[in-house]
Amino acid sequence: MFDLDTLRSAVAAHGAVARVVIAEVAGSSPRETGAAMLVWAGGQSGTIGGGALEWQATSRASAMLETDKQQQLDVEPLGPKLGQCCGGMVTLLTETFDAATLAALPDDIFARPVSAKDMPLAVSRLLAQARSQGVPPPSGMVQGWMVEPVAKPARQIWIWGAGHVGRAIVDVLAPLPDLAITWVDVDAARFPDRIPEGVTTIPTAQPAVLAAHAPTGAEHLILTYSHALDLALCHATLTRGFARCGLIGSKTKWARFRARLTALGHSPAAITRIDCPIGDPALGKHPQMIAIGVASSLLKYKQHASRQENAG
Known part of the structure; x- marks a missing residue:
């Protein structure tokens, strides 16, 4: 394009x-x-x-x-x-x-x-x-x-958290075509000085409130500094609706989150729509390794969706 x-x-x-x-x-x-x-x-x-x-x-x-x-x-x-x-x-x-x-x-x-x-x-x-x-x-x-x-962003990617993993993911995803990236954190000072082209940063003291108004067709990546904030974002996105949602974390973290999200009223079928961990654990835990796995997952999802559309 x-x-x-x-x-x-x-x-x-x-x-x-x-x-x-x-x-x-x-x-x-x-x-x-x-x-x-x-x-x-x-x-x-x-x-x-x-x-x-x-x-x-x-x-x-x-x-x-x-x-x-x-x-x-x-x-x-x-x-x-x-x-x-x-x-x-x-x-x-x-x-x-x-x-x-x-x-x-x-x-x-x-x-x-x-x-x-x-x-x-x-x-x-x-x-x-x-x-x-x-x-x-x-x-x-x-x-x-x-x-x-003329190229127009076809996918809305919302990234929650501007720590090491968030920065690595943004650096890998920003050059890819068809992506409109919204990057959210609790403090403007947590963002790097140079923001890649095509990335919109939003500092907000209440990310979960913002998540409740995000587009229902957005794809979310939740990777903040706080487990409590991660949980609040999972709850907000499940309530709001989304195309895809991924959460950074271990199997132990996800087991606890599933129990807490169930207690908040979400069905098992809805909760399983959240991917945890994100990326490809086989690649390793280095931020750039996680970012490469996430990018691969996003591209595979696009190809799979395209095949389904063509089949229909």
């Missing part, structure tokens, strides 16, 4: 920015169609797969920033030309953006001509169908036009 927010931030920080996106893939490729990176004078972010492909693409993008050229299409055979073992072929679209060009971009689907001037009927129909049904089209080339839906 077209990450307009990240591009806007890059342009605000660095001026003119080149964006390189994989427009088409034939055979094996290090990244998928729609994967993109940004390049500016003296730096870059994102990746289209690394190696010689990315090195040459970065060089071309940097050269474009020094000219008035706004768009370039390159077809790269990975094996014969670049010596990469993938063996496939990728088509790269490089475009330059500044504050003026950004202002003209749509906020739903970015469709623009590449090798065909007039919009083909196939693209017109695709856009009309996507906008009428609210279902974004896949990224890619359509009869000489590049079509990319």
Whole structure:
């Protein structure tokens, strides 16, 4: 998807920015169609797969920033030309953006001509169908036009606690696409000085009260400094409703919580919807190990949900 927010931030920080996106893939490729990176004078972010492909693409993008050229299409055979073992072929679209060009971009689907001037009927129909049904089209080339839906966060992740584990989880999750992260703690001073892009911090003396008003489609990760606060948050989220909820803790902690949540009136079926412990205990208890396990669980849940939607 077209990450307009990240591009806007890059342009605000660095001026003119080149964006390189994989427009088409034939055979094996290090990244998928729609994967993109940004390049500016003296730096870059994102990746289209690394190696010689990315090195040459970065060089071309940097050269474009020094000219008035706004768009370039390159077809790269990975094996014969670049010596990469993938063996496939990728088509790269490089475009330059500044504050003026950004202002003209749509906020739903970015469709623009590449090798065909007039919009083909196939693209017109695709856009009309996507906008009428609210279902974004896949990224890619359509009869000489590049079509990319503008990325919008699809999942709301609420993280309760800004301690070592909370910070590690936020650092791992923040770069992932489609996530809107709300980070809550009892004291603003507990948050780090640098908050990752796309993360909203909320200091509040009463987190459980806030939890009672969280979106019912949110996914919660409860990992505060206090067992009493953790319990209050579990009670509040169970009462409110949620898509998913995870609690940091041991088997002993969870056994005590189950008993206390039962006493608070929650059914066994409702209580078992809370995952405890979170992540993958086999990875270890280091904050970054927990964060990797949590991220893996979130991604697997998304893939599982997508398969269920497609099956329906």
